[in-house]
Amino acid sequence: MEWIGTVQGIITLIISLVSLISGGVTAFIGIRSLIKSMKEKSFKENWETVKALADAAMKEYEHSALKGAAKKTAVINSVKAGAHAAGINIDLFLDQLSAFIDQSISWYNNMQNKD
Helix, strand or coil: CHHHHHHHHHHHHHHHHHHHHHHHHHHHHHHHHHHHHCCCCCHHHHHHHHHHHHHHHHHHHCCCCCCHHHHHHHHHHHHHHHHHHCCCCCHHHHHHHHHHHHHHHHHHHHHHHHC
């Protein structure tokens, strides 16, 4: 009967890995969409703007009372708003990146709980 637990563990691992890979593919599609939407300006110029917005948002929320998912959402929304003001559409990329981060954390937590 021990083999049943082992098989169930392997199936759970495979499902978790498929979910993680699916999230990676989705994030890749978001990156491709971001690059496509940024063709009007140079990619480097837009990417530097997005990095600066992300740095500013991280610093803004660094010492806030927000924690976990609420903090991540606030940072992402701040970057989206700044990017829109700069004429850069990064919604799809950030939404897919957020989902990928959530899936990665969930996968990691599941693996930690298996030990």
